[in-house]
Amino acid sequence: MKNNATSCLSQPYPKMIKPEVLAPAGRWEALEAVVAAGADAVYLGGKKLNMRMWRSEFNFSDEELRQAVEYTHQRGVKLYVTLNNLYYEEDLPELESYLQFLEEIKVDALIVQDLAVVDLAKKIGLTRPLHASVQVNIHNLQTLQAFQEMGFSRAIVSKDLSLEEVYYLGQATGMELEYFVHGDLCIAHTGQCLTSAIVFGESSNRGRCLKPCRWRYRVVQTNDGSPVEWSVPGPYVLASNDLCLYPYIPQLIQAGIISFKIEGRMREGSFLRPLVQAYREAVDRYWEDPQAYRLDQTVWNSLVNHRVRDYTTGQAFGLAGPTSIGFSGEREPHFPTRAITPPTLTEVELRERPNNLGVDKEPEKRPLTLPELSVRVGSLAALRAALAAGSRTVYVGGEVTGLNAPVWGHREVREALREAHSAKAKLVVLTPKITKRTEMQELARWVKELAQLQVDGVMVGNWGTARLVRELTDLPVYGDTSLNLTNSLAANLALKMRIRQGTVSLELSADSLQSFLENTPLPLEVVSHGHLTTMILERCLPRVLKGTIGQPEICPRPCVETELALMDECGQKYQVKVDQFCRTHLQFPYQLCLLPILPWLLQLRPCSLRIEGQYYEGPALARVVQLYRKYLELALNQPESYTVSLEDWKDLQKINPDGYTLGALGV
Ligand code: SF4
Structure with a gap:
């Protein structure tokens, strides 16, 4: 699958590559469903060191992972394991032994956020390919090159890149690029949202986000808290709609994306199966005869009817505007939390809490x-x-x-x-x-x-x-x-x-x-x-709030209005x-x-x-x-x-x- 970067750039008509359809699985029944639906590859996570950790009934035990590799390989399907958290010092011993286990069961790739994995991979002589997780937030050529030099064979590039930008990255590096085509979206740059960690102590970079972006907010003037005069369509101003690029299969393939990633490791097989089938069928049909390819209206209607939130194309075609936000909250399936007041420093705490942070052990005694x-x-x-x-x-x-x-x-x-x-x-x-x-x-x-x-x-x-x-x-x-x-x-x-x-x-x-x-x-x-x-x-x-993104006129600069x-x-x-x-x-x-x-x-x-x-x-x-x-x-x-x-x-x-x-x- 690897191209040579120089030859790519010098080719006036770069070769198109048929992408894989990459499906999520959070449980065995979902794994069976997405394989039956025609996924080329499946990504899933273990019970540890993995994102999506809130629901204990999801994710795969070590034994299930071993069986999942056998199950997928027997059917000619690849299996990638998400090792995509940021790791803290205390995770490192377990991380090393887990990597050895994943090497032994021969998963097809590891999806990685933390550079600790790179270091450990060298140490233990890991031969499994490394894919840079979307959590790395690869949004420029130099970051992609840095990960290529570290030995990554593939990158799941930022959801905040347009298809045009993705095309450029692929052509400039020859690296395999994966792109999210369907599912939940963060409104923030991935890997750069600290809200859940600071409000709740639950890090979104460790799969524990409690979704402050799905709270209700009023848009106010900073100085006195009075509402702005614009008419904001609803209170859920940070609640992104769901990504859906099904109508744009030709554009995705033309952008050189090697892997179409569907989000949804917390979804049931019954939800995922038709979704994967839709993308599978569309990719095959386009590949067989691009000239004859048209959107399948019946499938599209069904995707729309079974959507969770409303759909958006995200940033795939340029900056996402107001239609990318579910302002009313009507289609929000679940609000995991509501706003809370996080602990703030009071005068008493300031004076009484000089050393009391609830740490388990005293810091090592060293000269200060x-x-x-x-x-x-x-x-x-x-x-x-x-x-x-x-x-x-x-x-x-x-x-x-x-x-x-x-x-x-x-x-x-x-x-x-x-x-x-x-x-x-x-x-x-x-x-x-x-x-x-x-x-x-x-x-x-x-x-x-x-x-x-x-x-x-x-x-x-x-x-x-x-x-x-x-x-x-x-x-x-x-x-x-x-x-x-x-x-x-x-x-x-x-x-x-x-x-x-x-x-x-x-x-x-x-x-x-x-x-x-x-x-x-x-x-x-x-x-x-x-x-x-x-x-x-x-x-x-x-x-976005004023509804002027996407309009052709010169930006009216609402950012300087107030x-x-x-x-x-x-x-x-x-x-x-x-x-x-x-x-x-x-x-x-x-x-x-x-x-x-x-x-x-x-x-x-x-x-x-x-x-x-x-x-x-x-x-x-x-x-x-x-x-x-x-x-x-x-x-x-x-x-x-x-x-x-x-x-x-x-x-x-x-x-x-x-x-x-x-x-x-x-x-
Ligand atoms: S709060 Fe929202 S934008 Fe931030 S990481 Fe969580 S889901 Fe993403």
Whole structure:
């Protein structure tokens, strides 16, 4: 199935490849149903280390997995096993033995999110092919190449890519590309949604999402909570409709997609069978005679009549507009949760809970040192304030959101560098977490300029930008939270990819953070204060809500009309920030503040603590930096008597009256 990349690009008429129909199975009866329906391949998961873990009656025991391999192979069907969680340090021993088992039973491929699997695969000499999970969020060529170099034979590319973008990726790499064609959709960029982890302590990157995107929200003005004047069609503003690309079989094949993936591992066989049959029959019919191919109206009517939610084509043909959202909630089959108020820091907790995080064991006793204190700033004025308050690493750039936000171009970065260096501080330039093809071109030029300016490092938001910076410059590479580092093996691989310093994922519990930091070979930063982005959406939410996406006129820029927030049923406001690339960043209602747990955090020896201060004015930022410096000293020298004073707590409240949280460490 593999093409040669060079020959592909030089061919004016690339060869079409007949795709496989890839079906899900959560139980044995579903496996039988989808095989009988004509699936070329089936993907399923075990009872452990797998997404979709809420319902114990689903997924396959080790013995069932062994039987499933026999069952599918006897029928000429391939079987892929989902090993697609992010893994925490405590999962690693089990992961290694499970990999050995999957090697022994000869599954046809493993679907993988976490780089720990790559490391272990080398260690045990795994011969099973690796497929990069959609959770990796492969949305640019360089990320795809990075995974190709790591030995992946296939990638399930981001659902936020259009077919045109997928075609380009396939042609440029010759890699097998899989694409979701039917089923549930996340509204957020896959692998970048932290809401469930921070609200409930249940990570969507570990298959435990409790779906805050299916809550009711009111669209309000950020400042006073009054409703916007636009007519929003309903309260379920983040509830994506279901993907259905059945009417577009020719376009999917023409895009070079090698595997048509149907979502639904929690579905019954009776639901999946006709669905798989529909795609099977359409693919075969098109392949047999593309000229004669027409949509089968009867099958299409049946798919529509048996739909769960309404259908959308997602981002396959460009940005999804308002019809991609089930605003009314009428067709929502199940609302797993409603909005709750997550734990926030009260004055009492701040004073009484310095070390009590419910961790199972005490951190290892090691000599303590003060970590660096880095600060992300949003303007030159804030940079000056942070430097004056004693910060010795400043981050600038990346996504810029908000009305009239300062930009970070050549002139501003040069000025920031001058100021940082005269204060004997480092200046590291951020790159966006999501960087699609056109932005990569821009970024390639930008990182070369940064190398000429001799900045002290570049912070990368995805594995593709890490590869780009490595390839084009000798600049030190810093990894951002969006690399989703959660264990020492993944960190080790990052180190080998010339990442000098990583940032710990924001979804870790206290126990998992502790064991990660105690074992990591890579210096790690912990984000300790400031705004938390819990979802990144490919599209501009104000445009979707105002109904103007997809219209041919020039964008009326509703993002600058007013500052929006989504207010949940508990009255909590998730601010809607739109960046320079028209992507939406949803902000958690409470800001992170780890001041109360600094004595514990210090024992884990992170190399750096970060203040996410990009939305702070200079004086507020300076005060926060001062507080962290003061309490870090206190935590180092007098951990037993450590408390945050009432006076300082009141200052923090003045800076952010909406309240603070310990994030995933506090739930
Ligand atoms: S809450 Fe986030 S991860 Fe969970 S289903 Fe919604 S968009 Fe996806």
